Amino acid sequence: MxxxxxxxxxxxxxxxxxxxxxxxxxxxxxxxxxxxxxxxxxxxxxxxxxxxxxxxxxxxxxxxxxxxxxxxxxxxxxxxxxxxxxxxxxxxxxxxCTEPVTIEPKKVLEVTHSLTQKEDDFEDWARLFNQIQESFKAGESQKIVASREIDFTSSQDFCIESILHKLSKNNPNCFIFAYQKGEKTFLGASPEVLVQKADDEILSYALAGTISKTEINAAERLLNDPKNQFEHHIVIDKIKAQLLKKTSQVTVEETGLMELKNVYHLRTLLHAKDHSTSLTEWGVHLHPTPALGGEPSDYALNFLRHHEHHERGLYAAPLGIIDGQGNGTLVVGIRSALIEGKTLRAYVGCGIVPYSDVRDEFNETKVKLKTILEAL
Structure with missing residues (x-):
């Protein structure tokens, strides 16, 4: 072409x-x-x-x-x-690849949307949380990543240009994305690389473990918190095991912090060498990591399919860019929302392990929700 x-x-x-x-x-x-x-x-x-x-x-x-x-x-x-x-x-x-069009310059719009939240969903969250804890007691899983779908309506149609502009301005360490098809637009600001390919260099993030930056000594507390370290190492171990199924050349960096606007995350970079697997094949092979689904993966996916009341769709799933040489980046579609007309469905989640507290985890999702709300 x-x-x-x-x-x-x-x-x-x-x-x-x-x-x-x-x-x-x-x-x-x-x-x-x-x-x-x-x-x-x-x-x-x-x-x-x-x-x-x-x-x-x-x-x-x-x-x-x-x-x-x-x-x-x-x-x-x-x-x-x-x-x-x-x-x-x-x-x-x-x-x-067709006739060029003339692009008329437009000024950046910054729109403030007037929002109404549909309803409080803490009771639904608590129900799901308790079902997850029962699976732990039965020895069926180590970790399950629960998610919320929060519905908002606006007094006017959502301005996608304004939201994208604010997402870019507010989230300097994230990948800003949007995909529009028909009347629907899925957009967000993801901090998490599922897989990145540069010729034979493969990179993946283990990103799990979160603390609000409003907490006292937040960074130090996160680095030394047993619950978050346990959750994080489940993700490292699974990504490493999946990489080793395709290549014997895998290295794991030291765990550090990723700083975002409202939270810190634990992050560990994993590197591999591979000549034969395409970026989309890597996306299928690695998805979902325990940072998005749970562990064991098959059990967690079946559990979520039956116990979460909403469809995840593209939320927390791989998306991204591939260039003409087959290189590129696939992130996971988190800190995101699906927009249609005057309706916005925001999606947030967090990893539940046996040490988790129902209210603490709910509050963590509220902090993550700020990524979308601050862009509105």
Whole structure:
């Protein structure tokens, strides 16, 4: 596929997003590489990775099989687009395989949304928490990651451009993403790399263990907390074991802290060498880590499918960018929300282990929810 390269430097890159209102489109901002990619107008779904397209946008559902409401026909594909806007530290380009369009510059919008929360869901959370604890007592699992779906309505349609602008401004250590199909938009600010590929270099994050930055001596407490260390090492051990199924060359760094706007996380980087496995194959192989599902994985997934009352859809599932050489990054779609018209469903979760406290874990999800609420 032949893509024309046109120099285009937009003061507000969201002008490109706005131009294709109503079209299928994605937004991807890698803060680590300072790389922004926007794709618009679906060209095709790609079954096998190819160098025919400059970038592919990949999404994978959390559970296998057909997604339930409100996620029907949303994601689970690897897509090429007709138009791309690419901005890095050294270039700013418009790529298109069809007739170029004229992008009119627009100013950055900052909209304050008036929100109404549907209902308090603590009783549902407590029910799920107690069911998880029963599974621990029965010796069926070590850890299960529970999630909440919190419904909000707005007095006006949600302004996606404003939300993306604020997510980018508020979350310097995160990957900012959005995917719009039809009337629905899934967006968020994820701190967690499931897998990153640079030729034969493979990287994955073990990211589990959380404390609010409002706590006294929060960083030190998190590094020395037995409950969070136990939860974190379940994730390290599983990712390492999964990497070793594909390659014998795996190294594990020392555990440290990841600082976000509202929380600290425990983070351990795992590296591997591999020549033969594609990025999307790695995504399928590693998903879900115990940071998103639980351990043992099969039991946790079956438990969540039957006991969580909402459909996860693309929440906590792999999504990201693949370039023409097959390199790229897949994050997990956390700190996220699904928007349709005046309705927003925010998704947050946390890992439950035998030492967990129901109210503490609920409060942790409330802190994580701030990522979305502060962008509204």
């Amino acid at each position: 032949n893509y024309k390269k046109i120099k285009l430097n937009l003061e507000n890159p969201l002008s490109f997003w706005s131009h294709f209102s109503g079209e299928e489109r994605f937004y991807w901002y890698d803060r680590q590489k300072e790389q922004l990619i926007i794709g618009a107008e679906r060209l095709c779904a790609v079954k096998n990775q190819t160098n025919e397209y400059p970038y592919l946008f990949h999404t994978q559902s959390f559970f296998e099989g057909e997604m339930r409401a409100p996620w029907q026909n949303m994601g689970g594909e690897t897509l090429a687009f007709k138009h791309y806007y690419v901005k890095t530290s050294h270039e700013s380009l418009y790529l298109t």
